[in-house]
Amino acid sequence: MLLERISNLAELVEPDRVHRQVYTDADIFRLEMERIHERVWIYCGHESQVPKAGDYCAVQIGRQPMLMVRGNDRQVRVLYNRCPHRGNMMCGDRQGNTGDFFRCSYHAWTFHHDGKLKNIPMMESGYDGTRLTRDNPDCNMKSAARVESYRGFVFASLADDGPSLTEFLGPSKIAFDDMCDRAPMGEVEIVPNCFRVIQNSNWKIFLENQLDALHPSVTHQSTGRAALDVENEIKKETGHAPLSYHMLSAFASVTIEKWDDFQTLNYPNGHCILTGYMGLRPQDPDTLAYEQSLVDAYGEKRKDEILSTNIHHVLIYPGLSVQSPLQQLRAVRPLGVDKTLTEIWHFRLKGAPEPIYRRALAYYNLVNSPATLVNADDLENFWKIHQGLSSDGGDWVNFQRHYGRDVENNGVVQTGPGMGTSEAPMRNQMKAWAKYMKSGNEAH
């Protein structure tokens, strides 16, 4: 019935515009969950979130409540958070330690960390002669079809087939390489805190905003001006202001015209990169000490390579926005057609001096906490966008900025010189969306 009503999804997505239904139709949302989020690789968490055997974190993949769990064998697995007996969720907390095994709170069925049945109370007398037998896989907690991790970042796919994680990520894996390479020890560890903020808007609206280089100086003008005022006062008084002020005042000092000087790189599968604009290579003593720690670990030449990686955001479609130079990421969990949860995490560069962690932490607190000085106005826009798209005032979302002027090389679409505000990232995301939705159609 659903497929009859939206018989031709392809007609909703044109190369330079998208029909508003794609954002507001609850049936399309259900189809997206089935064909995109519950098929492609979705970020579950970082291995350091579950350091000990039995540690688990709850994670939502599409509509599926899942558990990321560390086994006695040290392996990290992703299981459906469901008891195979009567369907009770195995873990009701967001995170914890399940001990040597999972135990259902309803009838005490127990399971090993890999989901395999351990025991059922009075199993022999209760099930003798029935079709429930210990070797029946229906007695196990079901596993995600595929789980892989890249540099400690764990992803799961609920589809048996499809590209491997590294194939799926393609060049966007630079998000994790850039983040980890910036650590003298070559890896990061979780800062054990998750900021959770709900957006009253469709999940794609957030993703499209992440690489939208035209919006910062408009949306975030108020914060940029306020931070610039205070930054200048502090400079006048003490000679220099903390870098966190610069991170905020860039919204005012980088004026709307200057955003065309930056660039987006758009990759297959909807992934994209926005190049950096904040100029985060100051020469204060803390930075120099940090640079020396990288020289000690990697040598001068490699240190320069690592620090010259010029990234602001990497967007890994359809559910992750990574800010590798500041070691934070936002995972997108669609809750409904007009409701989206973002889970925001920060990571510590292993082996880097404390002040470098503190500097990134300031950004995490000021920009990404629930008292954010920045995202507040984005969220206001997201809600207004969703409201506007729900109206009959027009059918199309326009992605025509610098359309036809992108430079394509080997499947990578680069915005042309002086066209950083191109809407290429949105076009690229919708291209991937259309591909997934169509291929899902064929598969069914």
Add this chain to the structure above:
Amino acid sequence: MPTENSMTKESPPIGIGKESASPVRTELSVKSSAITDDVRTQHAVAQFLYRQSELLDAKLWQHYIDLFADDGHYWMPAMPEQTTGEGVPSIFYEDKNLMRVRMKRVLHPDAWSQRPLWGTSHVVSNVVVESIDAESGDVTVRSRFHMLELRRDNTRHFAGSYLHHLTQIADGYLIRLQRVDMVNAQAPYDYVLQVWV
């Protein structure tokens, strides 16, 4: 800069985690008699807290910031077990300069999310003077708050506890540290917090 939370494990907050009536009553009566030794302090501190919350509801941001000492901090921990705002995730951890950024942002005509009608009402109560420094007159005081916020057509309800480290000045107090532990700090935020709670 004071960063220690006086509500440590050694001295649990009164009335929390204890259900049986008599031990609690005993504990309260002991504490109460200690507190009534300085009714004037209790009165002055309570008045200070009430007035502080009124400044939020009246949106008198600069007056609110003026209540903080020059090295004062407003802190809302990300997690209740945190004992310092230094080097840990915080929902707010602001000195007076950052507070001024927040104020200036809120007052800017293009702070889009501030345009819709919004307002708050705070109720502060359960004011307990935790300690008084006999020499300086500095006070540590705990209290509880409820705050209702209207934003556009929606109301939100926040509640929790304040911990104030107050330093005495000629005509009252200044805040060296205000710690805000919201009961619902850990819940997902439907929209965000724009100003101090």
